[in-house]
Amino acid sequence: MYGGGNIFEAPRPDELAAEDPVRLAEFEARIERGEKIEPNDWMPALYRRQLIRMIEQHAHSEIIGALPEGTWITRAPGFRRKLAQMAKVQDEVGHGQLLYSAAETLGKTREQMLTDLITGKSKYSNVFNYPAPTWADSNIISWLIDAGAIVNQLANAKGSYGPYCRALERICVEESFHLKYGHDAVVHLATGSPRQRQMVQEALNRWWPPIMMFFGPPDKLSVHTEILMKWKVKMATNDDMRQQFLDMYVPKIWELGLTLPDPNLRKNDDGVWEYTEPDWAEFKRVINGDGPCNAERLAVRQAAEEQGAWVREALQSRSQGTYVKPLA
Amino acid sequence: MISTPSLLNQMALTSLDPRINRLQLPDYDPNTPPKPALDQFETFEVFHQKKEKAPFTYVGPVHAPNEEVAFLFAKEQYSRRSTCTGIWVARTRHILVSLYTDELTPVYEVLEKPRQPGQGPEEAFEIFELKKRGKAHTHAGTVRAASPEEALWRAKEAFAKPACVNIWVVRAQDLLRTGEEDKDLWRSTAEKKYREAADYRVMDKINTFKAGTQS
DSSP states (O other): OOOOSOOOOOOOTTTGGGSOHHHHHHHHHHHHTTOOBOTTSOOOHHHHHHHHHHHHHHHHHHHHHHHHHHTTTTTSSSHHHHHHHHHHHHHHHHHHHHHHHHHHTTTOOHHHHHHHHHTTSSOOOGGGGSOOOSHHHHHHIIIIIHHHHHHHHHHHTTSSBHHHHHHHHHHHHHHHHHHHHHHHHHHHHHTSOHHHHHHHHHHHHHHHHHHHHTTOSOGGGOOSHHHHHHTTSSOSOHHHHHHHHHHHHHHHHHTTTOOOSOTTOEEOTTSOEEOOOOOHHHHHHIIIIISSSHHHHHHHHHHHHHHHHHHHHHHHTTOOSOOOOOOO | OOOOHHHHTSOBOOOSOHHHHHHTOBOOOTTOOOOOTTOSOEEEEEEEEOSTTOOOEEEEEEEESSHHHHHHHHHHHHHSSSOOSEEEEEEGGGEEEOOOOBTTBOHHHHOOOOSSOOSSOOEEEEEEEESSTTSOOEEEEEEEESSHHHHHHHHHHHHOOSOOSEEEEEEGGGEEEOOGGGGGGGGGGTTOGGGSGGGOOOHHHHHHHHHHHHO
């Protein structure tokens, strides 16, 4: 998981005009040729800032996203599912580590990123501000939120920044297990007893609006996309990714005899999916802190930081060196 | 009895997660003080060998207080999935990084010979090459030199083809390496099929379900 629906910052007025035009042209020509940007290369301040913001949000989403699924490790039905759920949660936290490192290469330290997460300054994927009240909710996250993330991550893996692409390549390989695991768990419930079917249907109904919000606001409400796509920071528009997700996964949901809580959902003859827009006012409200689980997610991270401090201090006291920015 | 009024006065949050409820965590406080600057650990760069005789390839960094812990973190982070037959770890500050060029300009073509020969006896240096931007550095081989800068120049003589866009040089002694005796570290993973995509075959269940609903 879990990158999706990134919130980008508006460029400052005349920001690009202040850049060295020769270097800017060389930078853009490199991207145009399909070459990656590496950490030591010159880059516009806006590119650096937006990448830090995007990769940091992605990293936060990985470690916060591990919480609703982690909730179900101890209650997963059966030993094998407990092991698989644990392996998946471990992967997500590992993805966070990969992504924090990629963001560090751009000059923001891990401490700053974790402080910004805990104080609410940095955001993470909005879907994790919703609860997973049943095992079926956890399965829906494993399958469909991971599916959405894969759509997003496969696109971004073709982006322009080398360290982020390398991290995503590694992440996508591990995500294939998550996707299959989640699909298997949902199929198990959907093809099981009437009670199991009811449970997974109710979970799907709960999660469908957050899933539709996962890719971010519609293109007509998204600003600053043009320059980010030119620089290959953003590789597809929110609506394009949402369409791709619907095309790949709605048929898989329907083939299980499950329904989706949107009477307007259908594929037109031209191949474009029609759907009811989710409540974007709710999206904004939740991302700004007023969701059902925002406070809990951040309280858990805050406690982990505070309660782990003595371990870091103890290890640091025996440390032989000081922090250096990762190379790549 | 020792009391902690600052904690007791705060309402513990209620969660769907029983583990969190058992912890009785205080409510979230957005006014948390910032983490101290650079209280994290030193960084190490990790190289991974996927199978016997394959070149060691860069997989990413870890933060750790020393190289033994860096190795443990590296093993968890970079070799808990798929196959692995070896790991090398080096402190980031021990790696000399050449300039980055591009596919039009191989980096060996723009290297300049060190103005002064290295001081002291020659020793072994490991050379890692980046063939293409966005890919990962791969071990090209070992050269002997009296300094990292001289090793870079010797690498040009030894490995100038095929072209590459960046080179890392590490003193051989500065690499922590797994050996033959460590290979059993990765032998325990073969039966962990539950964490492999190939172990989840859903089509049989779906087809049975569909056949049942159609009959």
